[in-house]
Amino acid sequence: MFEIRQCTHPECGLRLPIDPALYRGAYCPRCGAPMIRVGSSYQHRQTLSELQPKRRISVLLDNLRSAYNTGAIFRTADGVGAAHLYLGGITPNPTENMAVGKTALGSELTIPWSSHPDACALAQDLQAEGFRLLVLETTPQAVPIFDVDLQCFGTDPLLLVVGNEQAGVDPGLLELCDLVLALPMVGSKASLNVAVAFGVAAYWLAFS
Numbered sequence: 001m002f003e004i005r006q007c008t009h010p011e012c013g014l015r016l017p018i019d020p021a022l023y024r025g026a027y028c029p030r031c032g033a034p035m036i037r038v039g040s041s042y043q044h045r046q047t048l049s050e051l052q053p054k055r056r057i058s059v060l061l062d063n064l065r066s067a068y069n070t071g072a073i074f075r076t077a078d079g080v081g082a083a084h085l086y087l088g089g090i091t092p093n094p095t096e097n098m099a100v101g102k103t104a105l106g107s108e109l110t111i112p113w114s115s116h117p118d119a120c121a122l123a124q125d126l127q128a129e130g131f132r133l134l135v136l137e138t139t140p141q142a143v144p145i146f147d148v149d150l151q152c153f154g155t156d157p158l159l160l161v162v163g164n165e166q167a168g169v170d171p172g173l174l175e176l177c178d179l180v181l182a183l184p185m186v187g188s189k190a191s192l193n194v195a196v197a198f199g200v201a202a203y204w205l206a207f208s
């Protein structure tokens, strides 16, 4: 349960949530003045669970470096009801790297996952089983993700592939894949954080 506290100093007025079990929240962390409680205790709950995904995707993480990105992707994959997470190359796994669990928050215990040293060999096997490989990467042949008609894949299982934070997706996976998808970028940066990009693509593939 959380409570809202507000600083009483007229020139500060900082407002923040606290967990009273962990922190009494008597003094403002910004200016040190006393804080008062605003409103009653609360805990937000997910209430959209009746909304089911239209497609159940699987995921291949190709040589992700960061355990935090990997954990965040676990949590998002759980959110879209992904069938399986394939961890390719050096991608940290939840058994060997405790940091994955810090952002996965338990989703690593419910969503099936497996590790594979060669992501290309795995992708070939999955394609032979009928998976369509959709790689999220900015390349000249990439199609803006929101322009793709997902009906063209019929009921084929989909594998969403994201790659290393610096090097991007293995060119061998780009050669194999059925489609390269890209997210529109209108600002000064050429790409998003891999876990953020994954979240946008996974939700669009699962629910649109």
Ligand SMILES: [Zn+2]
Binding pocket: 007, 008, 009, 012, 013, 014, 028, 029, 030, 031, 032, 033
């Ligand atoms: Zn203050």
